[in-house]
Amino acid sequence: MTDKYLTLVNSGPAGKVARKLGLPKPAVLRxxxxxxxxxxxxxxxxxxxxxxxxxxxxxxxxxxxxxxxxxxxxxxxxxxxxxxxxxxxxxxxxxxxxxxxxxxxxxxxxxxxxxxxxxxxxxxxxxxxxxxxxxxxxxxxxxxxxxxxxxxxxxxxxxxxxxxxxxxxxxxxxxxxxxxxxxxxxxGDAGQDATQDEDRPLQGQTAVVTGAARGIGAEIAAVLSRDGASVVVVDVPAAGEQLAAVANRIGGTALQLDITADDAAARILDHVQQRYGSLDLLVHNAGITRDKLLANMDSARWNSVLAVNLASQLRVNESLLASDVFAASGRIVCLASTSGIAGNRGQSNYAASKAGVIGMVRSTGSSLEGTGRTINAVAPGFIETEMTARMPFATREVARRLSSLQQGGQPIDVAEAIAFLASPAAAGVNGEVVRVCGQSLVGA
Structure with missing residues (x-):
């Protein structure tokens, strides 16, 4: 979604008016x-x-x-x-x-x-x-x-x-x-390669991105492909048409499955092994929201969010780390959220799942120390997506301006952080949570 205010105040006349009135004047980011x-x-x-x-x-x-x-x-x-x-x-x-x-x-x-x-x-x-x-x-x-x-x-x-x-x-x-x-x-010191090819740091690697049919997931897949990876995009069968379009656009392959299914990990590993031989990177992007104040929360909303956002990651990671298909220098990157750090009204289930992701990453990271494998998380703040576009106008504007950069982020900002954590340059980064939020604690 376009931030029309940002575009407006970076034009000559409107920018001068904003400055005189003391209004926020977010910059076009580099x-x-x-x-x-x-x-x-x-x-x-x-x-x-x-x-x-x-x-x-x-x-x-x-x-x-x-x-x-x-x-x-x-x-x-x-x-x-x-x-x-x-x-x-x-x-x-x-x-x-x-x-x-x-x-x-x-x-x-x-x-x-x-x-x-x-x-x-x-x-x-x-x-x-x-x-x-x-x-x-x-x-x-x-x-x-x-x-x-x-x-x-x-x-x-x-x-x-x-x-x-x-x-x-x-x-x-x-x-x-x-x-x-x-x-x-x-x-830490893990032999990072800072001299890697800046344009193709993931050349020759294979990546899987869940929840990749649209939004941030589709952008992650595109950036990983740009950086040289062969990408498998995963999403539910209901999103099959959009998923195929993403795969075609980036020259990857599509795998339709429900990430909460008991055989999800086995199907992912089998697909990768048959098509590419081994897996270098798994990005846990699949996630849902079912917002309600806790006083109105029911078990269906609670359980569905925890199942997709957290339990599925735990189950897939267990299978992945036990498999020879996962490379000796493999990377796992999980999508957390600033909601899991600061909380967010009406999102006790979502915040619990994303805080759980952070706990999982820190614990798993400790167990991976010295193995050559890493796990990290990216915690987005307010990102301009279809979901945030449906927010009430006033709420959306306040959320945008509360960051130090006075604007929302773009899906590519999340994707760039994930691509960095997947790269050889990040070999010494393990068990970390990188916030992509413009220095704000507004929930994603």
Whole structure:
């Protein structure tokens, strides 16, 4: 669905009126375009440690125009702040205040990315305080930025070298992270390949996407195909015609089945084995809503939502992880929701299912540590879909403007995050939940 207000205020006359009246003026976001530069201008790396020097060298290897100090009056495409050395809160002041001065030079659609260490992995209270302080700084900056710029953080596990952050850094600097703001992604050292083919990182892989007949699922399938994967699209028989159209459009294959059926996993694995040999990626996108206030909730609404959104994923994952068809470096990516994080009125069943997905991902991620396989989740916020188009006008407008980016996301924003988590660059990301919400907790 088109956000007509966003289009209007980015035209000359209407934009001036909005500014005079103090109305929100959401920017047109910088999204990925084939052939476009990674960042729209020079890239500033702040930090005085050897790790900062090492990361700057890594970025130079990507043919980026890297600065170690801001030049007066020069516009910057991105600023990376290396804070992995913090041992005391007093050490925050110098790099963060230097960042504050450089913010005035940030280009439209620019990116701020910090690299720090996890507070929970140190027993030193002062060190933990300094590390956790980065969290508040980044989330605050994300709310201060304008013109489509974003601020996010990479939390590098203790023991992982600074270069392990490179693959995630590329994603957060790129247009593929347009609707990710105020978020942190924890990364371990698992041999990530940050030098992968940016245009075809999934070349030669096979992916399955459930709930793929329309909306976000169809967009996920299209982006995975764009990135080189052979894609199997799955949906219920009632959506067969639309599913076939998606498969034809991306050059994939269609599999009609009910994901809640006892034999769903067996049918998926059999289809993949016969057509492609092995499975590299499963995206659990299938989901339903049956909204009612809890006082009016019945067992049919409750059970159907939990069956599709959560129980089916648990059952399929169990079969998948026990199968030789699933690749040794296989990826599972699940669709959660900000409703599962913040709750949402009239969605106790949906929120329970999506919170359950998050719990499942974190637990399964722990069991997969060191195996070469990963599982992660993407939690969309307000995304412009057929479902949100049916919301009452006033409710929809409020939901759009409550994010730091003052707009809803697009299905492609969710798809880009999933494609990143599926890529070799995300090998060190496991058990994580990446919110794609423009820094908002409005339920999806």
């Amino acid at each position: 999204r990925y375009r084939h052939g476009a530069p990674l960042v729209p201008g020079p890239l500033l790396v702040l930090g005085s440690t050897a790790a900062a020097d090492s990361l700057a060298t890594e970025l130079l290897g990507w043919d980026q125009d890297v600065r170690r100090h801001a030049r007066p009056g020069e516009k910057l495409g991105a600023i990376v702040v290396v804070l992995e050395h913090l041992a005391d809160p007093g050490e925050l002041a110098a790099p963060v205040l230097e960042l504050g001065q450089a913010l005035r030079q940030l280009e439209r659609g620019g990116r701020i990315v910090t690299v720090s260490r996890p507070a929970r992995e140190t027993a030193n209270p002062a060190e933990a305080a300094a590390r956790q302080g980065v969290d508040g700084i980044v989330r605050s900056i994300g709310r201060e930025l304008r013109a489509g710029a974003t601020a996010n953080g990479i939390v590098l596990r203790d023991g992982a070298p600074i270069t392990a952050a490179a693959g995630t850094l590329r994603f957060l600097l790129s247009g593929k992270s347009a609707f990710v703001n105020g978020q942190f992604i924890t990364v």
